[in-house]
Amino acid sequence: MAILQVKGINKRFGGLQALGDVNLSVEENSVHAIIGPNGAGKSTLLNVLVGKLIPDSGSVMFDGQSVLGRKPHEINQLGISRVFQTPEIFGDLTVFENVMIPCFAKRDGAFKMNGIGDVKKEKDILEQAEAILDDVSMLDKRHMHSASLSRGDKRRLEMAMCLVQEPRLLLLDEPTAGMARADTNNTIDLLKEIHEKRDITMAIIEHDMHVVFSLAERITVLAQGTPLVEETPENIKGHPKVREAYLGEAQV
Amino acid sequence: MLGLNKKDFGLLCLVTFMAAAAPILLNPFPETSTLSFLNAGYPALMQLFAIFGIVLIGFNILFGLTGYLSFGHAAFIGIGSYTAMWMYKLLNFNVIISIPMAMFVTGIFAVLIGWICLRRTGIYFSILTLAFAEMAYRLSYSVLTPITGGETNLSPDPINDPMILKGENGLTVPHLFGFDLNAKYVAEVGNWSFTFEAGYYLCALVLVLSFYLSIRVFRSPFGMMLRAIKANNHRMGYTGLNPKPYMLAAFVISGLYAGLGGGLLVAMDAQAGAERMFWTESGTIVIMSILGGAGTLLGPILGAGAIKYMEKILSSISESQLHSWLSILPDGLEDFLVYILANFFVGHAWHLTLGLVFMLVVIFVPGGLVELGQRVASRFRRKGSEDALVSKETPAE
Ligand SMILES: Nc1ncnc2c1ncn2[C@@H]1O[C@H](COP(=O)(O)OP(=O)(O)OP(=O)(O)O)[C@@H](O)[C@H]1O
Ligand SMILES: [Mg+2]
Numbered sequence: 001m002a003i004l005q006v007k008g009i010n011k012r013f014g015g016l017q018a019l020g021d022v023n024l025s026v027e028e029n030s031v032h033a034i035i036g037p038n039g040a041g042k043s044t045l046l047n048v049l050v051g052k053l054i055p056d057s058g059s060v061m062f063d064g065q066s067v068l069g070r071k072p073h074e075i076n077q078l079g080i081s082r083v084f085q086t087p088e089i090f091g092d093l094t095v096f097e098n099v100m101i102p103c104f105a106k107r108d109g110a111f112k113m114n115g116i117g118d119v120k121k122e123k124d125i126l127e128q129a130e131a132i133l134d135d136v137s138m139l140d141k142r143h144m145h146s147a148s149l150s151r152g153d154k155r156r157l158e159m160a161m162c163l164v165q166e167p168r169l170l171l172l173d174e175p176t177a178g179m180a181r182a183d184t185n186n187t188i189d190l191l192k193e194i195h196e197k198r199d200i201t202m203a204i205i206e207h208d209m210h211v212v213f214s215l216a217e218r219i220t221v222l223a224q225g226t227p228l229v230e231e232t233p234e235n236i237k238g239h240p241k242v243r244e245a246y247l248g249e250a251q252v
Numbered sequence: 253m254l255g256l257n258k259k260d261f262g263l264l265c266l267v268t269f270m271a272a273a274a275p276i277l278l279n280p281f282p283e284t285s286t287l288s289f290l291n292a293g294y295p296a297l298m299q300l301f302a303i304f305g306i307v308l309i310g311f312n313i314l315f316g317l318t319g320y321l322s323f324g325h326a327a328f329i330g331i332g333s334y335t336a337m338w339m340y341k342l343l344n345f346n347v348i349i350s351i352p353m354a355m356f357v358t359g360i361f362a363v364l365i366g367w368i369c370l371r372r373t374g375i376y377f378s379i380l381t382l383a384f385a386e387m388a389y390r391l392s393y394s395v396l397t398p399i400t401g402g403e404t405n406l407s408p409d410p411i412n413d414p415m416i417l418k419g420e421n422g423l424t425v426p427h428l429f430g431f432d433l434n435a436k437y438v439a440e441v442g443n444w445s446f447t448f449e450a451g452y453y454l455c456a457l458v459l460v461l462s463f464y465l466s467i468r469v470f471r472s473p474f475g476m477m478l479r480a481i482k483a484n485n486h487r488m489g490y491t492g493l494n495p496k497p498y499m500l501a502a503f504v505i506s507g508l509y510a511g512l513g514g515g516l517l518v519a520m521d522a523q524a525g526a527e528r529m530f531w532t533e534s535g536t537i538v539i540m541s542i543l544g545g546a547g548t549l550l551g552p553i554l555g556a557g558a559i560k561y562m563e564k565i566l567s568s569i570s571e572s573q574l575h576s577w578l579s580i581l582p583d584g585l586e587d588f589l590v591y592i593l594a595n596f597f598v599g600h601a602w603h604l605t606l607g608l609v610f611m612l613v614v615i616f617v618p619g620g621l622v623e624l625g626q627r628v629a630s631r632f633r634r635k636g637s638e639d640a641l642v643s644k645e646t647p648a649e
Contacts, residue, residue, distance in 0.1 A: 072489030
């Protein structure tokens with residue numbers, strides 16, 4: 001069953017057709033990769049999915065409910081979390097506080113007024129936050145000011161912030177960009193493990209083919225705002241349309 | 253203790269002690285000494301320290317935690333003042349009615365104004381709050397004159413006002429269940445004279461309570477959300493949190509504190525005027541906040557105190573005082589220095605000194621007086637304990 005159904009999405013920025021008639025469906029419990037050259041519209045597509053952008057036309061159904069027109073926090077509460085291409089974390093806060101906040105969001109919903117309680121006494125929240133930091137092996141950096149983390153660590157932190165919510169659909173926009181090889185491999189292992197253990201559906205945008213082929217069960221190739229092919233990893237490798245999309249300019 | 257950790261409890265004790273002992277601590281110089289003009293331990297000034305401390309504690313929950321800069325907070329002080337005054341005029345002079353009502357009415361205004369202003373962020377939010385405050389100021393001098401008294405200020409009129417709860421021989425000055433807030437006890441100790449006034453102690457009590465509540469807010473999940481909004485408003489949404497109601501709550505809380513301050517001002521001195529809402533008053537609140545250290549617990553109290561102190565003391569220094577201090581200098585130099593100081597730095601010109609101090613603080617210790625204090629303190633500690641940096645985990649006190 002498809003957990004995410006994207007139909008006929010169009011989005012123009014002035015004269016630029018960033019997304020042109022995009023159709024995509026992501027199966028529940030699968031890892032679906034979206035690849036394509038720079039400027040293909042991959043991030044724009046995710047922006048539509050999380051409510052950052054409203055498309056000119058089309059529909060997005062998540063688990064039978066329409067996503068379009070909902071506020072970002074409503075979409076997140078439905079179960080969609082996103083790791084951004086440039087890490088979006090709470091830079092002024094510590095690593096530990098960064099992961100506590102999504103824990104509160106999951107437990108208490110989009111708004112809860114608790115101005116008297118002490119965060120240090122929220123046992124369940126503290127435990128969850130600690131466990132997820134352990135999973136991404138950042139427990140030793142828990143007291144660090146998150147703005148001072150390396151780019152790779154910021155990414156891992158952001159991933160932890162999304163994972164701790166146990167979303168039903170996790171959107172990852174180049175999760176390993178800026179990471180060293182070893183960290184990339186750790187991230188692959190982490191995502192694999194999370195996927196197997198917790199049944200989280202993932203849609204992942206990546207330029208690193210090693211990551212794509214290690215994780216993805218299906219791959220959609222996007223070029224100039226339009227999906228070209230959707231295939232399994234085995235069939236995508238030598239696909240002529242894919243080579244054209246990536247090497248197009250060279251052949252013309 | 254009281255739901256606070258050791259460090260916070262220590263801070264609360266410190267503030268409580270300072271507030272209780274202020275009439276003594278702020279009067280270090282004997283009456284007869286030439287330095288006695290530096291004394292600040294008289295009720296009228298201490299009341300201002302406490303009241304602006306309260307307003308600033310509230311402002312800090314908005315500006316310090318969320319980073320949203322309101323440029324119209326003086327309007328809430330004004331609304332609180334007028335409300336309290338009308339309680340005197342309509343009901344009676346018991347501050348147990350006027351102060352809560354001042355908060356209640358200010359709270360309603362804060363909900364409305366906040367709801368509109370929070371449709372925008374950053375500088376646009378600030379401009380909107382400024383616009384509202386200007387509107388309140390202008391209206392109270394024009395259409396709203398029947399309510400605000402316009403230029404003549406608003407004060408109680410025991411003959412013509414209804415004062416339906418006053419009773420036959422009820423007090424016609426602010427009181428707490430019949431206890432006159434102007435009641436004072438003066439202790440003469442040698443050449444010193446200390447004044448303990450009921451009104452000041454009411455303000456001090458409210459200050460301590462306000463401070464306690466602000467510590468709780470700082471350490472609460474709500475406080476953490478406010479800091480998260482400051483750190484990354486977008487991330488809030490993508491993390492499933494709705495920033496709007498959090499912001500509105502912070503705005504209304506800060507408005508309530510300002511209304512409380514307005515109510516207390518009228519409890520200390522039964523008159524209310526629109527000049528309390530002028531935009532420079534809102535600006536002073538912002539300056540106090542930054543000077544003290546925005547986002548810190550003690551900053552608001554320090555900032556409010558420092559500026560009210562400078563305002564009173566610097567502006568009271570006269571030319572003849574300057575002459576007497578500088579009389580050891582050669583005549584020409586003395587006259588020159590007195591001319592410069594009197595015309596640019598003290599008396600009516602004290603704002604320039606404030607401006608310079610403010611510039612120095614912002615440039616050299618952007619964290620305000622709290623950061624200055626921390627730096628001085630860490631100088632005195634052994635150099636080895638550089639772990640002060642690690643304690644970033646909790647916001648600095
Ligand atoms: N807010 C915007 N306003 C105008 N143009 C935009 C906006 N966002 C994206 N674009 C343009 O839309 C096109 C698609 O951008 P998008 O970020 O989706 O590409 P991408 O596939 O994620 O590329 P990359 O691999 O470099 O991240 C680009 O040409 C980009 O310049
Ligand atoms: Mg992109």
